[in-house]
Amino acid sequence: MTSRDPLTNLFAKNFDKPSDLLCCAFGLRDSEIDTYFALMSGEKTVEEIAEMIERDRTTVQRVLKKLHKKNLVKRKRETFDRGGYYYLYEAISTETVRTRILEQLDEWYSKTRKFLLAQWPDRSD
Numbered sequence: 001m002t003s004r005d006p007l008t009n010l011f012a013k014n015f016d017k018p019s020d021l022l023c024c025a026f027g028l029r030d031s032e033i034d035t036y037f038a039l040m041s042g043e044k045t046v047e048e049i050a051e052m053i054e055r056d057r058t059t060v061q062r063v064l065k066k067l068h069k070k071n072l073v074k075r076k077r078e079t080f081d082r083g084g085y086y087y088l089y090e091a092i093s094t095e096t097v098r099t100r101i102l103e104q105l106d107e108w109y110s111k112t113r114k115f116l117l118a119q120w121p122d123r124s125d
Contacts, residue, residue: 018094025101026070031055035063036072039091043076049089064089072097 015021019033028036034053038044044052050060067073068089075087 021101022097025104026072031059032063032067035060036067036091039073039089040094043088043090045086045088 015024019037022028022033022036031053034055035049038049038052046057046060046064049064050057053060055063064073064075064087068075072092074090074092076090077085078088079085
């Protein structure tokens with residue numbers, strides 16, 4: 001699966017599982033969706049996620065950076081006893097994601113309705 005335009009075939013789209021909505025609402029790819037769901041069971045390191053989703057560490061780091069930028073994951077900096085640090089990642093709550101999707105949907109509906117009522121040609125054929 002690749003990143004999709006959020007409005008492509010919107011009216012024909014059937015959402016069968018939460019990952020379908022994540023893809024549509026946030027433009028996520030399979031690896032990003034897999035990473036988000038791997039974090040649903042609690043905070044994890046990059047290495048733990050990489051093992052769970054069977055991707056290499058650099059791919060997971062890149063994916064986590066994207067998910068963090070989209071505010072779908074939180075990260076917490078932990079330090080090693082001998083110096084240095086690492087991050088623990090955690091998915092934001094499903095309730096927060098659901099609320100954000102509903103807000104996007106409400107905003108899209110409002111803008112589309114305004115457009116249709118104000119801008120759509122009023123011409124009969």
